[in-house]
Amino acid sequence: xxxxxxxxxxxxxxxxxxxxxxxxxxxxxxxxxxxxxxxxxxxxxxxxxxxxxxxxxxxxxxxxxxxxxxxxxxxxxxxxxxxxxxxxxxxxxxxxxxxxxxxxxxxxxxxxxxxxxxxxxxxxxxxxxxxxxxxxxxxxxxxxxxxxxxxxxxxxxxxxxxxxxxxxxxxxxxxxxxxxxxxxxxxxxxxxxxxxxxxxxxxxxxxxxxxxxxxxxxxxxxxxxxxxxxxxxxxxxxxxxxxxxxxxxxxxxxxxxxxxxxxxxxxxxxxxxxxxxxxxxxxxxxxxxxxxxxxxxxxxxxxxxxxxxxxxxxxxxxxxxxxxxxxxxxxxxxxxxxxxxxxxxxxxxxxxxxxxxxxxxxxxxxxxxxxxxxxxxxxxxxxxxxxxxxxxxxxxxxxxxxxxxxxxxxxxxxx
Amino acid sequence: xxxxxxxxxxxxxxxxxxxxxxxxxxxxxxxxxxxxxxxxxxxxxxxxxxxxxxxxxxxxxxxxxxxxxxxxxxxxxxxxxxxxxxxxxxxxxxxxxxxxxxxxxxxxxxxxxxxxxxxxxxxxxxxxxxxxxx
Numbered sequence: 292x293x294x295x296x297x298x299x300x301x302x303x304x305x306x307x308x309x310x311x312x313x314x315x316x317x318x319x320x321x322x323x324x325x326x327x328x329x330x331x332x333x334x335x336x337x338x339x340x341x342x343x344x345x346x347x348x349x350x351x352x353x354x355x356x357x358x359x360x361x362x363x364x365x366x367x368x369x370x371x372x373x374x375x376x377x378x379x380x381x382x383x384x385x386x387x388x389x390x391x392x393x394x395x396x397x398x399x400x401x402x403x404x405x406x407x408x409x410x411x412x413x414x415x416x417x418x419x420x421x422x423x424x425x426x427x428x429x430x431x432x433x434x435x436x437x438x439x440x441x442x443x444x445x446x447x448x449x450x451x452x453x454x455x456x457x458x459x460x461x462x463x464x465x466x467x468x469x470x471x472x473x474x475x476x477x478x479x480x481x482x483x484x485x486x487x488x489x490x491x492x493x494x495x496x497x498x499x500x501x502x503x504x505x506x507x508x509x510x511x512x513x514x515x516x517x518x519x520x521x522x523x524x525x526x527x528x529x530x531x532x533x534x535x536x537x538x539x540x541x542x543x544x545x546x547x548x549x550x551x552x553x554x555x556x557x558x559x560x561x562x563x564x565x566x567x568x569x570x571x572x573x574x575x576x577x578x579x580x581x582x583x584x585x586x587x588x589x590x591x592x593x594x595x596x597x598x599x600x601x602x603x604x605x606x607x608x609x610x611x612x613x614x615x616x617x618x619x620x621x622x623x624x625x626x627x628x629x630x631x632x633x634x635x636x637x638x639x640x641x642x643x644x645x646x647x648x649x650x651x652x653x654x655x656x657x658x659x660x661x662x663x664x665x666x667x668x669x670x671x672x673x674x675x676x677x678x679x680x681x682x683x684x685x686x687x688x689x690x691x692x693x694x695x696x697x698x699x700x701x702x703x704x705x706x
Numbered sequence: 707x708x709x710x711x712x713x714x715x716x717x718x719x720x721x722x723x724x725x726x727x728x729x730x731x732x733x734x735x736x737x738x739x740x741x742x743x744x745x746x747x748x749x750x751x752x753x754x755x756x757x758x759x760x761x762x763x764x765x766x767x768x769x770x771x772x773x774x775x776x777x778x779x780x781x782x783x784x785x786x787x788x789x790x791x792x793x794x795x796x797x798x799x800x801x802x803x804x805x806x807x808x809x810x811x812x813x814x815x816x817x818x819x820x821x822x823x824x825x826x827x828x829x830x831x832x833x834x835x836x837x838x839x840x
Contacts, residue, residue: 410814457836458733460813468815 296341303349304333308426309511311354313398316423316461319361322451326423328364332357399424400515401461403508407476408459414438415450416479417486422447424511425504427497435497436486473516477525477582480509484529502533513568520576523568524583530565531589534558545690550598562593581616584609603632620651628661636665656685660695667702676702734768734837735809735817740801741830743775754805754825761807766820770807801830809834 311332315325332353346352406419417436421427427435433443453459464472487501509526516522538556541547569586573579579587588609595601610626623646631639643662652658663678679699686692739754753772761767776794783790795802804826811817814834821832 408814410818457834458811458813460815464815 293341296345297337299345299349300333300336300340303336303353304426305507307350307353308333309399309402309424310350311357312423312426313402314354315357315361316402317398318358319365320461322423322454324361324364325357328357328360329353329426331360397463397515399511401463403476403512403515404464404472405454405459405461407472407479408454409472409475410457410459411450411453412446413479413482415446415453416475417482418443418446419450420479420483420508421504424508427504431497435501437498473519473521476512477521480505480512481525481529481582483508484532488532502529502536505529506533518575520572521580521582523572523575524580524586527565527569527572528582528586528589530561530568531586531593534561534565534593545693548694549592554596554598557593562590565593566590579612581613584613584616588613601632603629604634607633620646620649621655624652624658624661631665631668636668640665640669654685656682656687656691656695658682659685663698663702667698672702732810732812733814733817734839735811735814736835736837737770737807737809737817737821737824738803738833738835739805739807739824739826739830740833741804741826742800743802743804752825752829757824758807760823761809761820766809766811766816768808768810770805772805773803776802804830 308329311329312325315328316322319325319328335356336349336353340346402423403420406423407416411419414436418432421432421435422429429444429447430440432438432447433440436443438446463469483501484505487499487503487505490498490501506526506529509522509529513519513522513526534557535549535552537558538552538554539547547553565586569583569590572583572586576583588606591602591606591609607626607629610622610629614622614626623642627639627642627646630642640662643658643665646652646658647662659678660682663675663682666672666675666678676699679695679702683692683695683699686695741752758767758770779794781792781795807824809817809820811820814836817834821827821834824832826832
């Protein structure tokens, strides 16, 4: 029985934390108070639920409890008549889990937009989102983002001060700012996902869990903004990457390239969901944005039964589209790889000439590594070996160095 | 999550929003318009005349002025009790504060919107600093 209650509280924490905090921030305007009272409410649930039973609507119970707690604290703090009046005005949260359209779940949307406001530094946006919407502790966020705990604590405090002092609003951006601000929110969620995706098998579980949290937040955002195809596109993109998590790292903890992955270990149901969401997004929007295009690329990979089944011509075209939407050297490099697969290594090498000349990716080991692979396939082993050596000098992790060393010895072996 | 009809529940939420709105809490920001002085020179299109008229009309601009160039500036410091006066500011940056305005806005988003229409936003940089008020 008590285990059931603990599980119920844990489940409520995952589902309701962000909602409770978001509502309390709206009611009190005080971020710290909102977090403390939310924490109190969950502590009380652990006390009361075993005795009184799990409430029919845990979210409503938690929000009301947190709100009453805030009322108590504000009363104790308030000495002047004016402040007492403010406390008396503290609105009742209203049954919070009654209806998503009643404005209550908009609290979470308000919270997301405030946490991801462009006037906050990017690292602070990520940390604040994890703290207030996901409910990770400062220590957990510090571990997840590989930052010392005092640094993280300072970062969070500074961000909350700036929200207060610069009056960063707690509401949805006006219509003319919405596209730009939505892009900022999506960027934060994608960054979170990539942090988790970059974590290796041996890494801290909290760090690995970032992918799931990012997916959960993207899901919430897609629900809250049903008219935003890019939110769906981002969710699809995350799912289509996450589907490969079991296959992309081998028993030794090394990264397995897409080509060499055991595709039977990909999560089929997640692929199906990702593809379905992407199709829904594409139906909704006029021209697909960058997340939808990237999701489409991931879908091409995910739906190929074997590496050789991959529709590289389609992927090359999609990278071309992506380069128009968000021009960047990394996108160009990926396009060169896709073109090399579709039209042969010589065509890829030709595209890479511009990249080499621009110098934008100087110091990025994947630039010489890609050139090396293309030269190897063109049967130009001497040049390939030189490029592999260049890449080796730039590679940052042991796993990458092991991979490149293996390729280099294969190349020089054929020499 | 239940899906109970919510029409009767929307009322209090709207009242809350109105209560907040009628309090009309405003914030004051100092807008610093920074641009390269050579650019600034007297060109009429860089001068925020139309912007000033519009923002005064909207009631978001309380006061402000264009500033004389850095060559007319004086730097004052006191070190170990000694007064040090010198010419110009020491900043190495090309961009200089060419003017300032005191804004009164609802929140940062409104201040950003107002700042984005200032001509210096296109040619230079605008800094928004909330006033330290409590």
